[in-house]
Amino acid sequence: xxxxxxxxxxxxxxxxxxxxxxxxxxxxxxxxxxxxxxxxxxxxxxxxxxxxxxxxxxxxxxxxxxxxxxxxxxxxxxxxxxxxxxxxxxxxxxxxxxxxxxxxxxxxxxxxxxxxxxxxxxxxxxxxxxxxxxxxxxxxxxxxxxxxxxxxxxxxxxxxxxxxxxxxxxxxxxxxxxxxxxxxxxxxxxxxxxxxxxxxxxxxxxxx
Amino acid sequence: xxxxxxxxxxxxxxxxxxxxxxxxxxxxxxxxxxxxxxxxxxxxxxxxxxxxxxxxxxxxxxxxxxxxxxxxxxxxxxxxxxxxxxxxxxxxxxxxxxxxxxxxxxxxxxxxxxxxxxxxxxxxxxxxxxxxxxxxxxxxxxxxxxxxxxxxxxxxxxxxxxxxxxxxxxxxxxxxxxxxxxxxxxxxxxxxxxxxxxxxxxxxxxxx
Numbered sequence: 001x002x003x004x005x006x007x008x009x010x011x012x013x014x015x016x017x018x019x020x021x022x023x024x025x026x027x028x029x030x031x032x033x034x035x036x037x038x039x040x041x042x043x044x045x046x047x048x049x050x051x052x053x054x055x056x057x058x059x060x061x062x063x064x065x066x067x068x069x070x071x072x073x074x075x076x077x078x079x080x081x082x083x084x085x086x087x088x089x090x091x092x093x094x095x096x097x098x099x100x101x102x103x104x105x106x107x108x109x110x111x112x113x114x115x116x117x118x119x120x121x122x123x124x125x126x127x128x129x130x131x132x133x134x135x136x137x138x139x140x141x142x143x144x145x146x147x148x149x150x151x152x153x154x155x156x157x158x159x160x161x162x163x164x165x166x167x168x169x170x171x172x173x174x175x176x177x178x179x180x181x182x183x184x185x186x187x188x189x190x191x192x193x194x195x196x197x198x199x200x201x202x203x204x205x206x207x208x
Numbered sequence: 209x210x211x212x213x214x215x216x217x218x219x220x221x222x223x224x225x226x227x228x229x230x231x232x233x234x235x236x237x238x239x240x241x242x243x244x245x246x247x248x249x250x251x252x253x254x255x256x257x258x259x260x261x262x263x264x265x266x267x268x269x270x271x272x273x274x275x276x277x278x279x280x281x282x283x284x285x286x287x288x289x290x291x292x293x294x295x296x297x298x299x300x301x302x303x304x305x306x307x308x309x310x311x312x313x314x315x316x317x318x319x320x321x322x323x324x325x326x327x328x329x330x331x332x333x334x335x336x337x338x339x340x341x342x343x344x345x346x347x348x349x350x351x352x353x354x355x356x357x358x359x360x361x362x363x364x365x366x367x368x369x370x371x372x373x374x375x376x377x378x379x380x381x382x383x384x385x386x387x388x389x390x391x392x393x394x395x396x397x398x399x400x401x402x403x404x405x406x407x408x409x410x411x412x413x414x415x416x
Binding site: 189 | 338381382384403408
């Protein structure tokens with residue numbers, strides 16, 4: 001296929017949909033928080049959840065905390081891009097927020113668990129799928145055990161599920177390691193991925 | 209396909225072969241020079257040529273300048289990864305240097321014209337192909353006319369060929385604009401592409 005010189009000389013600037021995922025405890029929230037402080041110009045889409053807010057979390061930034069009734073209305077109205085019940089709580093990505101951000105030309109990033117990434121992959125295969133993970137299973141387990149806000153039973157379930165989740169890597173485009181004490185390297189790699197994706201000759205076509 | 213947890217947890221660190229190309233006057237040499245000063249850890253493979261050295265050029269860095277007889281020996285011995293006669297001069301990439309760098313685990317970068325990139329694409333489709341270009345044909349023509357070391361006839365030929373070359377974009381993975389006064393942005397984008405490529409879940413398999 002030969003492209004016309006026009007399509008070369010204005011690099012196709014279609015907005016990207018970036019899906020940041022990975023096992024619980026990988027540090028997705030810490031990465032996004034650092035990116036918001038200093039990073040690229042992006043639209044961050046906040047995941048909705050029915051679970052209880054942890055003390056460190058801010059409504060509308062870390063999650064949008066909603067009542068179960070409201071969440072079930074959104075499911076019924078097909079207003080969630082993906083949703084899942086994980087460990088007894090609902091999580092979902094508001095479809096309208098993502099669609100509007102892309103229509104406005106924003107590169108848009110959503111944070112989802114691996115089930116959520118798999119659901120979005122089916123719906124929007126041309127999104128950019130990034131898998132964030134600690135470098136070893138041992139380090140992941142260690143982090144989960146340090147999370148004091150969860151019960152031992154929760155931790156055991158999460159730890160088992162994390163090993164399964166790691167097997168889902170094949171649906172992702174990129175893997176980024178979040179090593180202890182090296183958050184900035186993970187952030188730089190994710191930003192490099194976004195810059196590189198914007199340099200692609202063949203743009204990804206998002207249909208939402 | 210599901211990957212084993214081992215293949216996740218040690219990110220496949222195969223060395224990349226990066227092919228930097230683009231029309232004459234795009235600024236490939238300036239970009240490489242800046243990258244050598246401050247950039248990523250890479251092996252830079254110097255193109256061999258039989259053309260005369262310009263005053264600003266350093267043998268072994270900008271080009272490896274060789275006699276025509278020596279160049280023809282290398283062709284005969286199949287020791288050039290690609291070679292072409294452009295505007296009456298020979299240019300070629302020494303195969304052995306590239307192979308040894310990759311075997312030693314270096315991410316390796318070669319600079320070639322667009323004919324050279326097309327030749328390498330056939331031989332090594334899994335290399336990373338980057339097209340460097342000024343943002344408009346007009347700016348490209350402007351730069352070619354500023355190159356005082358060439359004759360008017362040379363410039364006219366190059367300018368015509370440059371328009372043809374731009375049509376070859378489809379064989380490239382990435383396009384990077386080198387805007388007047390913004391060399392650092394082009395360098396940052398190329399480095400981002402290299403970082404991102406090293407984060408790919410499915411590594412590129414180079415067979416050389």
